[in-house]
Amino acid sequence: MKLSFTDRKNFIQFALKQHLGLFGIWLVFLLVGGFFAFLGSKATEEGFGFMLFGFTFIILSTGFMLYVLPSSILHYYEQALTKKHGSYTTAKVTNKRVDDYSHTTSTFQGGKSKKVAAFLYVIAFEFVHHSKTYSSECFLEHQTTFDAIPIGTELPIQFLKTNPNTVTLRRRKLANQLGIKANLCD
Known part of the structure; x- marks a missing residue:
């Protein structure tokens, strides 16, 4: 089945809207990790520990998102596709x-x-x-x-x-x- 660009765009938007809460939580994790990394870069003592903690926070949350999102977005994309066609x-x-x-x-x-x-x-x-x-x-x-x-x-x-x-x-x-x-x- 050949889909129009508009249909694909609408299906992708539907799938992404289902994950707005997850994107919000991810943003909080990025901000907290960035805060600790920034705090570690400005501190003279114990700065490396804060930076390591901040970057670990960012990397782990991003890795989780990259692991979970593709299959979940595909599921909702197929759900919207099935609903229309x-x-x-x-x-x-x-x-x-x-x-x-x-x-x-x-x-x-x-x-x-x-x-x-x-x-x-x-x-x-x-x-x-x-x-x-x-x-x-x-x-x-x-x-x-x-x-x-x-x-x-x-x-x-x-x-x-x-x-x-x-x-x-x-x-x-x-x-x-x-x-x-x-x-x-x-």
Whole structure:
């Protein structure tokens, strides 16, 4: 699919807007690191330690941003691309599973450790496009929504025609289909 310059620009802007908070935090880290580096350059004693701390602060925060941002920006870019140029269809639920990420806290309250229950509800589905079957998964936060979707149910999805592996679950449509609140389909 050939995209116009305007579409690409809009998709990139959408992806960057999703990261404004992260850019703000990065700016704070750069300013704090720069402050310590400047303070170290003006100090006569212990100046090297301040400069080392400041530059380490800058380098580590920039390294983190360079590690995290590319894949995250690409995710939001593809999300905007799918929203505009995607094709609507339904997919059949083929499997359901619950991934358990429960853990015990390391802090103690009243002499006892606290158990934190954390579950990720996964629904696997498949759909057919041009006589080829594609499989994907979606993740749900709420058990009530997960329980309301039996195996064999038709899920409303949107996929990119040029890359059918890029699939988005149409959560608002699913909420209407199940007769539940839209925030329960997150």
